[in-house]
Amino acid sequence: MRALDAPANVGDWLSYSRGWDEQRHSPLTQINEGNVGQLGLAWYDDLGTFRGVQASPLVIDGVLYNESIFNVVTAYDATNGKKLWTYDPKVDSKWARLACCGPSSRGIAAWHGKLYVGALDGRVIAIDQKDGHEVWSTATFDEAKAPYSITGAPRVYDGKVVIGNGGADYGSRGFVIALDAETGKKAWKFYLVPGDPSKGPDGEASDEALAKALPTWSGKFWEAGGGGNAWDSFAYDPDTRTVIVGTGNGSPHMWHFRSEGKGDNLFLCSMLALDIDTGKYKWHYQEVPEEDWDYTCTQPILLADIPIDGKTRKVAMQAPKNGFFYVVDRTNGQLISAKSYVSINTWASHVDMATGRPVLVEGAHNTATPHLMSPSWLAAHTWHPMSYDPKTGLVYFSAQEQGSIYARAEDGKYKYTPGPGRSNSGQDFGSQPELRRELQSKANATEKGYLLAWDPRAQTEAWRVPYAHPGSGGVLTTASGLLVQGTIDKTLAIYRDSDGKKLWEMNIDQAPVAGPITYMVDGVQYIAINAGWGGSPVYNLGPFQTATAKLLVFKLGGTATLPPMTAVKTDLPAPPPLRASEAQVAEGRELYGENCSRCHGGNAVGGVKDLRFMTADTHREFADIVLGGKLSAIGMASFKGQLSESQVEAIHAFLIARGNEDYRDATAR
Structure with a gap:
């Protein structure tokens, strides 16, 4: 990997982001601003699924x-x-x-x-x-x-x-x-994160570090695991043989229940540096102490050597969920700078450079009263790959602003329930529905998505490309000054990375979330991307039809064509009358939030399939789908053993209620 740009390797794509530094930048220049208009589809493979392909x-x-x-x-x-x-x-x-x-x-x-x-x-x-x-x-x-x-x-x-x-x-x-x-x-x-202290050390590389982390936790935190799961982000500095890990959110989400509302809870939501040979701790920087908001710091970490104040610094850079862009010295974990890259941040006003800690906005921590948080678990920037161009000195990534309603359960109403697929957030999803509707309206009104070019030296925005909705995917840059991104507009687009001017765009009937790559074989440069929308909840998107997911490969002069997308009826089916009691709808709201919202959207808005407007057949077969696995072949697995028949009926009642609440507005668009 040290010889990444050697003649024998320069045309290959050898790792997730091409190199261990995760820069996702290619030195190839055959496709450039002068000829990008000649780009066409070289070949594709239909992956035979409507699922997100990442x-x-x-x-x-x-x-x-x-x-x-x-x-x-x-x-x-x-x-x-x-x-x-x-x-x-x-x-x-x-x-x-x-x-x-x-x-x-x-x-x-x-x-x-x-x-x-x-x-x-x-x-x-x-x-x-x-x-x-x-x-x-x-x-x-x-x-x-x-x-x-x-x-x-x-x-x-x-x-x-x-x-x-x-x-x-x-x-x-x-x-x-x-x-x-x-x-x-x-x-x-x-x-x-630490385990049950009564059981002693684990006998693993983390023992010494966790002994120091243990005082930052309180209560019986180990009963629900504690969390911290590193589900995506890694980078590696071979010169110092250091792996830098992005760690995740707490388990349960609510700090009040996880750690009695006490302590920073190391090493949640941190950059964590480990020795590649031994796994031993080197340093950490915690971006979200007192984690309470399902903020993960598992978003891409990018390594580079950049000039700051007249001196070249070896840095690690990250734009995690919480809306701040961090520049950290990767040799010791010292914070160099941090600035918010979103226009709304109800979590923290700024990061105190003397302490490295965020200065929380009043009321940021969760109580039993619903409140609106932005950024939210939906993320100011999620796992979608970002890129760094050494020539412009800019970092590029998809950004979004999507508020979400938070409230912790009342004391005595949360209990950890072990088992696969069982969400244990500690949140309350059903209280004060009138207030929730008001807050959701505010979230809908402020939702936005954009492609962002960020100057990490000055910690300022260089330029942005706005999109009608959040949901656009990862990016790639090349030495010819191109920036490639799959968009929520169901296109693949190429921009000039110095100023964001659009140079080329092609409709592909899909909204890719994966990161594109580029490679060269026999003197021909190609651009490839997996195009399959993941269905992350988008409040204002409405009905969103895509083609099947495909691997798409482009080259100059490519002449292949995609098959036409099968047309579907766009009229929304009217929901059936609501006949359930308010208590059953309230129960269904809670169960939906715990079991369904990750795929189908908060408050049943957006997601893989908008369940407010199901067909009569789907309503009739609802239990067969959820418990019987009728749609398991296309990814909707059975919840048998996790949900009872009465619980499924309650969820169905909640969805019927939501359909009746929103049908008139939705059909008036």
């Missing part, structure tokens, strides 16, 4: 390796799309429900002739690069002991496969594990 492909020696849903890996001739082999790890369909946000994963890794898959069910699997046969498989967690899953892309750093996991929303104790790339044997493991 992976960045790899390209090595003329072969493109791609991962679709349920971790299925396919090798293609990178010039024409001919399939060479496919590997299916046979992940059980139940993981469409057990994993937080569906069966998608963000990519694979490569090292010395092998590819590495981080499967949803916790296996890390090495397969042969030439023919896809399995070389080894290692389980990183026991499904029966805690509700973990893997959705992030593994990384291989100097012979070690590094991976984290998700599950903090359900109640788990996050960790990072490193495996020997040749054998799959554990090299080290680092727990991200």
Whole structure:
């Protein structure tokens, strides 16, 4: 990886963001501002799903390796799309429900002739690069002991496969594990939050660091795991042999229940530096002490050497959920600067540079009274990859402003319920519905999304491209000054990265969320992207039809065409009359928030499928879908064993109520 730009490697895409620094910047220049208008589709593969597809492909020696849903890996001739082999790890369909946000994963890794898959069910699997046969498989967690899953892309750093996991929303104790790339044997493991102190040290690389972190926790925090799960972000500095990990939110979300409303709760929502050889702690910087808002700091971390105040600094940069852009010295974790990149921040007014701590806005912490937070769990910037162009000195990423309603449960009304797929947020989703409607209206009115170019030296916005809605995806820059992004407008767009001028755009009937890549084979440069919208809730989007997810590959002079998207009837079906009691609707609101909102949107707005306006057939078959698994083939797994028949009836009643509340306004658009 040190020879990334050597002639033999410069046209390849060898890791998730091309290099270990995660800059997602390519030195290729064949496609440029002068000829980008000649760009066309070279080839595509229909992935046969309407699910979100989040992976960045790899390209090595003329072969493109791609991962679709349920971790299925396919090798293609990178010039024409001919399939060479496919590997299916046979992940059980139940993981469409057990994993937080569906069966998608963000990519694979490569090292010395092998590819590495981080499967949803916790296996890390090495397969042969030439023919896809399995070389080894290692389980990183026991499904029966805690509700973990893997959705992030593994990384291989100097012979070690590094991976984290998700599950903090359900109640788990996050960790990072490193495996020997040749054998799959554990090299080290680092727990991200302390465990039950009565059980003593874990006997892992994290023991010494967690002994120091323990005083920042209170109460019986270990009962619900504590969280901290590193479900996505990693970067690596080979000069210092340091892995930098972005850690996640608390479990449960509510600080009041997790830690009695006391302490910073290390190492939640932090940049955490570990030694690649031993896993030992080096330094940390906590971006969200007292984490109370489902703020993850698992968004991309990008390494660069940049001039600041006349001196070149080795930095790590991150734009996490909370709306602040951080520049940190990657040699010691010292905060260099932090500024908010969103126009509304009801969490913190600024970061105190003397202490490195956020200065919270009055009323930011959650009480039993609903209030509006922006940024929210929907994120000012989420996992979508960002890019850095050394020539402009700018960082590029998709940003959004989406408020959300927060309230903790009243004392005595929250109880940790262990089990896969069972959300344990500690939130209250149903109290004071009139106030909630008022707050939701404010959230809807202020929702926005945009592509942002940010100057990390001056901590100022350089330019932005506004979109009608949030939801646009990851970005790529090239040495020819191009910036590539899939958009919520169902296009692939290319901008000039110095000022945001749009240079080219193509309708693709999909809103890609994955990060694009570029590569070169036989002197021809290509741009590739997985186009499959993930359905993150968008309040004002309304009905949103897309084509099936596809791997799309472009080149200059490409002449391939996409099939027309099948037309669907756009009239919204009228909801049936509401016949349930208010108590049943209130119960359904709570159950929906805990079990359904991650995929179908807060208050049943937006998401993969807007459930306010179901067809008569869907209403009739609601229990068969939710409990019987009738739609499991397309990703809606059964909740049998998690929800009772009466609970499903309550959820259905809530959705009918929501449909009746919003139908008139929705059909008037």
